[in-house]
Structure formats: structure tokens, C-alpha cells
Amino acid sequence: MPTMTPRTLSGFMELLPAPQQQMERIMSVLRETYSLYGFTPLDTPIIESSEVLLAKGGGETEKQIYRFQKGDADLSLRFDLTVPLAKYVALHYNELTFPFRRYQIGKVYRGERAQRGRFREFYQADIDVIGDGKLSILNEAEIPAIIYRVFSRLGLKRFQIRVNNRKILNGFYALLGASERSGDIMRTVDKLDKIGPEKVALLLKEDLGLDAETADEILRFIGIQGSNETVLNALGQYQGKNETFDEGLAELKTVVRYLKDFGVPEENFAVDLTIARGLDYYTGTVYETTLLDHPEIGSVCSGGRYDNLAEYYTDRQLPGAGISIGLTRLFYVLGEQGMLNPELPTAPADVLILPMTDDLSSAIAFATRLRDNGIRAMLHGEQKKFKQKISYADKLRIPYVCFLGEDELKDGVVSCKDMTSGEQTRLEPDATIYRIKAGLAELEKGNVILER
Amino acid sequence: MPTMTPRTLSGFMELLPAPQQQMERIMSVLRETYSLYGFTPLDTPIIESSEVLLAKGGGETEKQIYRFQKGDADLSLRFDLTVPLAKYVALHYNELTFPFRRYQIGKVYRGERAQRGRFREFYQADIDVIGDGKLSILNEAEIPAIIYRVFSRLGLKRFQIRVNNRKILNGFYALLGASERSGDIMRTVDKLDKIGPEKVALLLKEDLGLDAETADEILRFIGIQGSNETVLNALGQYQGKNETFDEGLAELKTVVRYLKDFGVPEENFAVDLTIARGLDYYTGTVYETTLLDHPEIGSVCSGGRYDNLAEYYTDRQLPGAGISIGLTRLFYVLGEQGMLNPELPTAPADVLILPMTDDLSSAIAFATRLRDNGIRAMLHGEQKKFKQKISYADKLRIPYVCFLGEDELKDGVVSCKDMTSGEQTRLEPDATIYRIKAGLAELEKGNVILER
Numbered sequence: 001m002p003t004m005t006p007r008t009l010s011g012f013m014e015l016l017p018a019p020q021q022q023m024e025r026i027m028s029v030l031r032e033t034y035s036l037y038g039f040t041p042l043d044t045p046i047i048e049s050s051e052v053l054l055a056k057g058g059g060e061t062e063k064q065i066y067r068f069q070k071g072d073a074d075l076s077l078r079f080d081l082t083v084p085l086a087k088y089v090a091l092h093y094n095e096l097t098f099p100f101r102r103y104q105i106g107k108v109y110r111g112e113r114a115q116r117g118r119f120r121e122f123y124q125a126d127i128d129v130i131g132d133g134k135l136s137i138l139n140e141a142e143i144p145a146i147i148y149r150v151f152s153r154l155g156l157k158r159f160q161i162r163v164n165n166r167k168i169l170n171g172f173y174a175l176l177g178a179s180e181r182s183g184d185i186m187r188t189v190d191k192l193d194k195i196g197p198e199k200v201a202l203l204l205k206e207d208l209g210l211d212a213e214t215a216d217e218i219l220r221f222i223g224i225q226g227s228n229e230t231v232l233n234a235l236g237q238y239q240g241k242n243e244t245f246d247e248g249l250a251e252l253k254t255v256v257r258y259l260k261d262f263g264v265p266e267e268n269f270a271v272d273l274t275i276a277r278g279l280d281y282y283t284g285t286v287y288e289t290t291l292l293d294h295p296e297i298g299s300v301c302s303g304g305r306y307d308n309l310a311e312y313y314t315d316r317q318l319p320g321a322g323i324s325i326g327l328t329r330l331f332y333v334l335g336e337q338g339m340l341n342p343e344l345p346t347a348p349a350d351v352l353i354l355p356m357t358d359d360l361s362s363a364i365a366f367a368t369r370l371r372d373n374g375i376r377a378m379l380h381g382e383q384k385k386f387k388q389k390i391s392y393a394d395k396l397r398i399p400y401v402c403f404l405g406e407d408e409l410k411d412g413v414v415s416c417k418d419m420t421s422g423e424q425t426r427l428e429p430d431a432t433i434y435r436i437k438a439g440l441a442e443l444e445k446g447n448v449i450l451e452r
Numbered sequence: 453m454p455t456m457t458p459r460t461l462s463g464f465m466e467l468l469p470a471p472q473q474q475m476e477r478i479m480s481v482l483r484e485t486y487s488l489y490g491f492t493p494l495d496t497p498i499i500e501s502s503e504v505l506l507a508k509g510g511g512e513t514e515k516q517i518y519r520f521q522k523g524d525a526d527l528s529l530r531f532d533l534t535v536p537l538a539k540y541v542a543l544h545y546n547e548l549t550f551p552f553r554r555y556q557i558g559k560v561y562r563g564e565r566a567q568r569g570r571f572r573e574f575y576q577a578d579i580d581v582i583g584d585g586k587l588s589i590l591n592e593a594e595i596p597a598i599i600y601r602v603f604s605r606l607g608l609k610r611f612q613i614r615v616n617n618r619k620i621l622n623g624f625y626a627l628l629g630a631s632e633r634s635g636d637i638m639r640t641v642d643k644l645d646k647i648g649p650e651k652v653a654l655l656l657k658e659d660l661g662l663d664a665e666t667a668d669e670i671l672r673f674i675g676i677q678g679s680n681e682t683v684l685n686a687l688g689q690y691q692g693k694n695e696t697f698d699e700g701l702a703e704l705k706t707v708v709r710y711l712k713d714f715g716v717p718e719e720n721f722a723v724d725l726t727i728a729r730g731l732d733y734y735t736g737t738v739y740e741t742t743l744l745d746h747p748e749i750g751s752v753c754s755g756g757r758y759d760n761l762a763e764y765y766t767d768r769q770l771p772g773a774g775i776s777i778g779l780t781r782l783f784y785v786l787g788e789q790g791m792l793n794p795e796l797p798t799a800p801a802d803v804l805i806l807p808m809t810d811d812l813s814s815a816i817a818f819a820t821r822l823r824d825n826g827i828r829a830m831l832h833g834e835q836k837k838f839k840q841k842i843s844y845a846d847k848l849r850i851p852y853v854c855f856l857g858e859d860e861l862k863d864g865v866v867s868c869k870d871m872t873s874g875e876q877t878r879l880e881p882d883a884t885i886y887r888i889k890a891g892l893a894e895l896e897k898g899n900v901i902l903e904r
Contacts, residue, residue, distance in 0.1 A: 038830025378490025381590030
């Protein structure tokens, strides 16, 4: 007698087998691409000591943290992959070689208010390059180039990586004599997309107490738009007045130049002066990435350059640059928008083998042969009617079904049905395998993400 | 100023980059092999509602469970992958197709007493086949065949999958009139390897109150040893007296026959009457796997056949068969025993590119070309001395270093140093790539695990 109605907690993604296969494809593109750029995989605990994890203070996320006692220990679940990285690098400093490039794809936890499309357990997919004391700006261009490659390989075309530099913003606010308010100003300007320029102006004046002229100046500045060249040229008007500004502009120009060298097309990256990133620890280049047809979901991939990764754990200066994809949310949105390619195989196997004799040894031998050839084979040993077995392959969308009956065994052949075309062959095992391999290669064409 | 000495909780494995690469290799062999047998990947939340997770009662593990409140919710971290599977199958029953074959590699949590080689957060790597009402015995032979393939592909040779059948044991204890004590007897017999036959006999008599004759009979039974054929023949003497026993013996013979068909050599699997598995829910075939040179670490991979996966969540009978590798512990032991092949590449990249000119565009273009060819390339853009850059490649054990200076650019070539042989070439980019690819293929030869 069942004692309990099974359920999964709300805010926790649990996929059925077919979408899970799509998620695995995406993760495998991420792993492969990150690896191609010399990032090493890392895995850190999901649980950390609360005092370590919250050394910096959790900020706005602190309320959301899963924190609990186990025995005497005060423990917390990680809420991002950056704090564990800072801990890792500080703790293992002597055993690491810098620049240290790592990727990590892992679950993080935030007790957000449950609502559609918001998750309490979700994957982040991060890359970071950490230097020891110094770090070349080349990395700040390579990181968006990697994101361009990831998204392109997934099949996305209509996305834009928006790039800015915090030094440009800080320098500009210094020019206005508003340095002390720069944090507040950036947080207000960050709302531009959501509330529009008039409301931003109002907030700048009423909430932050800026005078009308300064507010206008800020709006004019963040109103600079156009091609990357146009924006960079327009920024020239502020040059030579503030060192930080000039430094930021030079960096931004370098990043834009390298992005071209990396082969990122101009339509996929844009200098955007409204990008600031809320977090205080970014100090130079910052990124956000939007899906052009879905601006409402906000940035799906954000990051930037920081000067001090691990200041709460070590005296050493460890500057870095990194970016993070909110994978679970991205996957959810792609599913909702019908952008996951339904044509790509999601079956648990490439071939279903139906033994039609009592002695299973030939069927087992053929299964082994398929597997030795890298073909995913499932043996169906159940006592069911033939029609039910075919329907099993059909439901799971297994592309090939092979039969081995007395006749086939006698003639040394395999009967094989292509479930897509309905075509059936009766060939020697090697010829059957050849045909299946060719067919599978066709099925594997196409990307995970489809744009309409 | 650092405010906190960073640390990782004891009982939580956190690997350095090189061993992490070895762990990734192992996981990728597991994923590939499981997939070849038609298992679909699954991912379930790490956090579940406590009443769902503990519906069955946690048994001995209940004290070890990470359980906590978040708001009004009573939550627990999963302590294995079987209970989440039961929940998943019961919850999504109508959307699944049976037999349902899934693999899952994921972290589980048990607050064990901290000691060397024991982990509180560890990976399990599970496969299970779940039937709807019925399930063919073929699966009970295929599962150890998969484990044989996994371990062989990892490079292990000296391992043994030990197979038994609970029906044989239950039938035998019924013959002795000791059915009611069979659970206690099996738990006692399970200690045979650790405490020896005399102590087992003593416990059977003193703790369980069996008479001397019964205890002797049990010891004689579990003393049946030898080749699989010898053991199966010896079991014949008990045949025809108890239906359950006969059923179990027939099943065991079938499993042994199929295991041969699957190509599992006799030295890697043994019928072993002392194997019972502590857990009550196994009802037929049971498995344990030992490393022959390290019997002291116990079973590294265990499982079996069960009749009712999800009885706490549903009225439907869902029989299954499965096995679980304790991956973190296995990895730890392999490391301790020096069995992880140090020759296999663990570098974050295959090639380190050193630009020797101020203009980086050629270096970036060459990096892109390598990556397009599937070669993991790292660009080194830091301002360092040449010697330091070479030493960087050396420390990370990156096998190739490519230089692009003015001369190379002028001549349209790349200088490339093989860091293993010291040999340096100066070839056109395509020829360089060809050479690197051939060299990498050589380096990739060999298995993750080395036996001495």
C-alpha cells in the first residue's frame, strides 16, 4: 500500500527522458567548447561552511541561502560558483599554476519565491581566468568570443553580447563630480530597459538628488548608440579629461579589436553604455547577453573583469575575468519558446534488438557487435507481442529495430527496419551496421536550438 | 585584508585540476558505456521533501541524513539515487515507457563519521531497468556484463563480480526451518569475509539461538566454492525440496549462461553463495564487485533484482534490476593505491600558443584554426619572460608549445615544440596541426587505471 503521494519540490527542475537528452547535448557542447579554449573542469562541494561561504556577506542573496545546522556545523549550500572558486583558488594557491583557467557546470541553490520559470536549484555554467597579480586584457576579449562560439554551436543566431567597461562609467561619473554616487547611479541606469529614460531621469533627480543638468548629462551619455565604431567615436568627446575614463576607453577599444580577430561578427556583439552589472566587484570590462527576439528574459549570460577574486580569503591580488550562463533558466526559456529542435534524436538507444528465438545468444552477440561499433543498442528480452515491441520502439523514437528469427539465423542475416522511412532490409550484420551508422549520422545533423 | 581562512569541509572531496581530469575521464567512460546499452541519462533534484524521501524510513542511514527546515518546508538531501528513482518513476509513470532504463551519475549525502576515505558528499553512478509488472531475467545478466565492460574499459583486470540469488538463500533457510530468521542469518553470514567461519558459527548459535546442526548446515552451504560449474552442480543436492530454492537455482543458471553469451570471462564473475546484500528489498539476483588485490575495501559496485521499486509511492508493481558504483570512494582508493595512470594527459590544453609580436591577430587566428580542428588551444597573452612562459607549459604538462614571432609570420610558418621529446619543428600551419593531432592520438593511448 502506498503511503505517500510522490512529488518534486516546486522550483526544482526534473526533466523527462527526452528533454533531459536535449539538456545533455547542451551541456556537452559547453564542456567541449570550454575545453577547446584551455579551461580545465572543476568540481567543488555543494555544501560549504557558512562562515566561509558568507565571508563576503551574501548581499541580496543572503536571505535566499539554504543554511542549516548538522551536528555542530553551520552549513550552507552554494548560491553561485564564484565564491567556491575564490575559496578554491585561495586554498590551493600553492598547487595551482597561474593564469588558472577553469570551467565549472554545477547546481547552485537560492530560495527564491516560487514562480513560473524561476528555479531554486539551477545549473550555472561558468568560465573564469584568474591571474596572479596581473592578467592580460586578451582574456577579456576571448571570453565573449567563447560565448559566441558556444551559442553558435548550439544553433543560436539572434543573440547579442553587450560589452561595456566600468572604468568608462566610473571616469564619466568622476567628470560629473558624482563619483560617490556612481554605484547608485549605475543601479538606476541599469533599469533603463525596464522603465525607460524618463523614469530613470526622475529617479536620478528625486531619489539620488542629482541636479537636472547632471541627470541630463547622464541620459545623453547612456543615449549614445549605433555601430560599435560610432559609439567608440562618440566616446572620444570625453577623452583627455579623466585618467580612469581614458583607460577604460582604451581597454574597450582593445576588446572590440580582438573580438574581430576572434571572428565574432559585429551583429553578435555591441558596445552598450547602459550595461553596468549590479555587483560591485567588477572593475573593467562587463558583459551581458540577450536573445534579440526575447529581450523580456533579460541577460542569459553575464560577467566581467574583476581585480580581486579572493580578497576575503587571501592577501594576494588575484584579478580575473569570467562569465556565467544561467543554464537551467535558459533551457526553460528555450523549451517554452519552442526553440529546442525536436528532430534531433532523444531516444535512449539507436537500435532496438528483438530476439525471435528462445536461445538469445545470437541476439546478444549482435548487440555486442553494435556496441563495439559505438552504436547504442537495447536488447528487448520481454515476453510481449510483436506489435507491442514495435510500439515500444515507436514510443521511445528508437530509429532502428533489428529482428533475429530462425530464418535470419539460418541465413546469417539481420532484418532491420528504419522506423522513420518504414524501409526494411535483410542484410549481413556488417552491412546492417554500415547502413545504421550512415543513417544515424544523418539524424545527428542539425543543432540543438532552432530559430524560426 | 582577508577575514577568513578558506577551508573545505572534511568528508568532501575537492580535487586539484590534474586528478579532476582523471575523474572526468572515468565519468565519461561511464556515461558512454551506459549509453551503449540503451540507458538514458537522468537528473533529479538533490533536495527532496523529507516526507517523500523518508517515506520508506531511512533505516540505518536515517541518522546520517542532511535534513533541515527552509521556511515551512522540511527538506532532506538525497542519500542515494534509488529513492529518487522510485519517486521519479511513480510520479511520471504515465509519461514513461517500460521497461525504463536509466543511468544517473550524481552526488549523494550521508553525514558519516569523518574518517580517511569516507565521504559525506560522494558520487554514485547507477543504472537500473524498471519493468511494468514484469521484467525479463535477461536484464539480470546484462547488468553485470555492463559493469564488466565499464571496468575493462577503465583498464581494470583484477576484479570479480560476485553473483548470488536471494531465492536460493531463502529457499535454503526454509529447508532448514529457519525462514523467519533468514534476514538475521544473511546479515550474520555477510560478515564471513571479515570475521571468518568460526565466529560466524558462534554468532549463529549464540546470538540467533540456532542449534549446532543448523549452524553447521549453514556453514557447509556457504562453504560451497570452486568454479561456477562446480558451485552450480553442488547446489543440485538441495534441488527438488523447495520451490523457491529451485526457482533461484534456475535463475542463477540462466544468468551464468547469459553472462557467457555477453562475453564476460569466467575469471571476472563468480557464483558466490556468501553474497546476500543487507537490504531487504532485493528479491532475486544480487551482485557485489571486489578488486581482487584489494579485498579490504569491500564491494565497489553492488546491486541486484528487486520486485517492488516504488511500493511506498504507488500501487503498481514495478520490478527492476540495478547496480551502483560508489564512484568517489573508488576514485579515492585508486588514487591511494597509485592505480591512476599518470601517463594520460591531464593538462587543461593540448597546445600553448605564445604570441611573440605586439599584434596578436595571427596568434588568435592560429588558435581559432587549432580549435576548429578539435585541438584544445590556450593563448598566452601575459607579459612574461619567454622562460616563464615555457615553464608555465611545463608545469601544466601541456604537450605542445607553438611560437609565432615576426620571422614565422613572414615565412607563413609556426614553430612548434613537442614538450615531451624536446623536438622543435617549423612548419606551415596545416602540417603543424597534422603533427600535433598524430602526437595527441599517441598520448591518448592507454587506460585511466593502471594495474601493476
